[in-house]
Amino acid sequence: MSRKRVCLVSPGHVSCNPRLLKEANALHDAGFHVRVVAGNYSAEARLLDESILPQAPWSWTQVTLGAKPTYFMRRLWQELARRVAATGWIPHLSVAIWAHSPMSAKLAKVAAAESADLYIAHCLAALPAAAFAAQKHHAKLGFDAEDFHIGELTDTPANQAEIRVRDRIERTLLPRCQHLTAASPGIATAYAKRYGVNMEPILNVFPLAEAPATTERQQGDRVGSEPSLYWFSQTIGPGRGLESILQAMGQMQTPVRLHLRGIPFPGYSEQLMQLAQEVGVGDRLHFLPPAPPDQMARLAACHDIGLSLELIQPGNRAICLTNKIFVYLLVGLPILMSLTPAQQEFAKQLGEVVLLVNINDSAAVAVALDSLLSNSAKLEFVRNQARKLGKGIYNWDLEQQHFVKLVEDVLQ
Numbered sequence: 001m002s003r004k005r006v007c008l009v010s011p012g013h014v015s016c017n018p019r020l021l022k023e024a025n026a027l028h029d030a031g032f033h034v035r036v037v038a039g040n041y042s043a044e045a046r047l048l049d050e051s052i053l054p055q056a057p058w059s060w061t062q063v064t065l066g067a068k069p070t071y072f073m074r075r076l077w078q079e080l081a082r083r084v085a086a087t088g089w090i091p092h093l094s095v096a097i098w099a100h101s102p103m104s105a106k107l108a109k110v111a112a113a114e115s116a117d118l119y120i121a122h123c124l125a126a127l128p129a130a131a132f133a134a135q136k137h138h139a140k141l142g143f144d145a146e147d148f149h150i151g152e153l154t155d156t157p158a159n160q161a162e163i164r165v166r167d168r169i170e171r172t173l174l175p176r177c178q179h180l181t182a183a184s185p186g187i188a189t190a191y192a193k194r195y196g197v198n199m200e201p202i203l204n205v206f207p208l209a210e211a212p213a214t215t216e217r218q219q220g221d222r223v224g225s226e227p228s229l230y231w232f233s234q235t236i237g238p239g240r241g242l243e244s245i246l247q248a249m250g251q252m253q254t255p256v257r258l259h260l261r262g263i264p265f266p267g268y269s270e271q272l273m274q275l276a277q278e279v280g281v282g283d284r285l286h287f288l289p290p291a292p293p294d295q296m297a298r299l300a301a302c303h304d305i306g307l308s309l310e311l312i313q314p315g316n317r318a319i320c321l322t323n324k325i326f327v328y329l330l331v332g333l334p335i336l337m338s339l340t341p342a343q344q345e346f347a348k349q350l351g352e353v354v355l356l357v358n359i360n361d362s363a364a365v366a367v368a369l370d371s372l373l374s375n376s377a378k379l380e381f382v383r384n385q386a387r388k389l390g391k392g393i394y395n396w397d398l399e400q401q402h403f404v405k406l407v408e409d410v411l412q
Contacts, residue, residue: 004411005033007116007133011103011125014038014060015048016234018293018323019146019183019204020122024058026400027407034058037111037129039103041065044263048292061113063106074102086161093128096168099161101125108132117411118142120179124149124166131173140410142179145199148190151316171195179410181403186319186342202403204323207396210297211330215387220302223286227256227373230303230333232296232324236272236287237265239317241309241338241359243275248365250279254373259303261288296323301331304379305369308337309359321346329353329390332383334372336365353386 006027010020014036028034040046040062053060065071081098090096097104107129111119120142121130127143134141150166153159174180174191180199182188188199212218222228229245236242242260249256258281260272269287276285291299300306306328312318318340325346328335335350337343338359347354355368372379 003031003033004118005035005116006118006120006407007035007037007111007114007130008120008122009037009107009111009126009130009133010122011039011063011101011107012123013040013042013045013049015045015052015292016042017122017146018206018296019144021052021293022207022396022400023120023144023403024056026396026404028058030404030408032407035114035116036060037063037107039063039107044290048290051292052294061110063103063110065103066106071102074105078102082161082165085165088161088164090164090168093168093172096165096172097128099165100169104128112136115139118179118407120144122146124169127169127173131176134176140178141173141176142181142407142410143174143177144202145180145182145187145191146204147183148187148316148319150194151190151319152314154314167194179406181406184319184321184342186321186345187316190315190319200402200406202406203321203326203394203399205326205394205396205399206297206323206330208330208391210294211391212298212301215332215383217304218302220299221288222257222259222302224257224284226284227254227305228303229256229258229305229307229336229369230261230300231259231307231309232261232288232300232327233322234262234290235265236260236262237268238271239311241307241311242272244359244362244365245307245309246272246276246281246285247279247362248369249276249281249284251363251366253366253370255284256369256373257284257286259286259288261290261299263290296327297330300327300333303333305355305372306333306335308335308343310338310340310343311359312340318342326390326394329386329394332387332390334379334382334386336369350389351385352382353389 081095085099112133115137118140119130119134121127174197181202182199185201276282310317319342336355347356357365
C-alpha cells in the first residue's frame with residue numbers, strides 16, 4: 001500500500017514557521033510522504049532556511065517573489081483588486097484572493113505541480129493556493145489557523161476593505177476543508193462563532209528533544225550576570241508590550257536585563273533604546289539575533305524569566321497562546337503573562353509558574369518581578385514546576401499524536 005501524501009503550504013519562510021516544521025516532521029515520522037511549499041523572499045530568513053532545509057527528511061519547494069517585471073504586474077493586479085474591494089463589492093472570490101496577497105497565485109501553481117492526498121494551508125494567503133491544488137487533484141483540503149486572521153486587524157474604517165477580503169476568502173473556503181486546526185482554544189472558538197466551522201486546537205508546543213540536557217543555567221548569549229528577562233519573536237516591533245517592561249524595569253529594586261531576540265522593525269530598536277535611557281536602564285537592554293526554530297529552547301534556557309506580553313488589541317492577540325509560552329515551560333522558566341482572556345484562562349492550568357499582570361500597570365509589574373526575584377527558594381520551586389509541566393504535559397511529543405490522528409482520520 002502506497003504512503004499517503006500530504007503537502008503543507010505557507011507563504012512564509014520555513015524558518016519563520018516552527019509550527020509548520022513540527023507538523024512536517026511529525027507526519028514524516030508517522031509514515032506520510034510530506035512535501036512543503038513555502039515562501040522565499042527575505043535575506044535574513046533565507047540564511048536560517050539554509051540551516052534547516054538541507055537536513056529536512058521531507059521534500060520542499062521554495063517560492064520566490066519572481067523577476068521584477070512579473071512581481072510588478074502581480075502587485076498591479078493586487079492594487080486593482082484592492083480598489084474594487086474598497087467599493088464594498090467583491091464580485092468574485094478571485095478579487096479577494098488577489099487583494100489579500102500577490103503570493104497566492106504563485107503558491108497555487110507550485111503546490112498543484114505535484115499531487116497529494118491532503119493539502120494543508122498555513123496562513124491565510126496559502127488557503128486559496130491549497131484549495132486550488134486540492135481541487136485540481138481531487139484531494140482533501142486543510143487549514144491550520146495559527147491566528148484568527150480577521151482579528152489581526154483593528155475594526156477601523158481604514159481596515160474595512162481588508163476585513164471584507166479576509167471574510168470572503170475564509171467564508172468561501174473554510175467550509176470546503178476536511179481538516180481544520182487552530183493554535184489555541186480561543187482561536188478555534190472565534191472561527192466557530194464567525195463561520196460555524198469546528199477547529200481542533202493544536203498547541204504551539206515543542207519537542208522534548210529540544211529541551212536542554214541539564215537544569216544548570218548556561219551563559220549562552222545573554223549579557224551580564226544580573227537576572228535576565230527574555231522575549232523572542234520573528235519581529236521586534238510595536239504593539240507587543242515591550243515598552244511597559246522597560247518602564248517597570250525603571251521602577252524595580254532588582255537590577256535586571258532585558259534580552260529581545262528577533263529582527264527589529266525599522267527604527268523600532270532606536271525607539272526602545274531611547275525609552276530605556278529615559279527610564280535609566282539604557283545599559284540593560286540587549287537585542288539578540290534571530291535563530292532557527294529548533295534552537296529556541298536552548299537559547300531561552302540561559303535566562304531567568306520568560307515574557308509573554310500580549311495585548312488585547314487587535315483581537316487576535318487577546319485569544320492567542322504563542323509558542324514562546326511553551327518554550328519557557330520546556331526549559332523551566334517562570335512566565336510573566338499579560339492579562340488577556342486566553343492567557344488568564346491558561347494561567348489557571350499553570351499555577352505558580354505564572355506571574356499574571358496588568359501590562360499597563362508598570363508599578364505592579366515591577367512589584368511582581370521584584371517579589372519573585374528576591375525569593376531564591378520560590379524561584380527555584382517555580383522553575384521546577386515549569387519544567388515538570390513542559391516535560392509532562394505541554395510538549396510536541398504528546399501533542400503531535402493528536403495532530404497525526406486528525407490527519408489519519410481525514411485520509412481514511
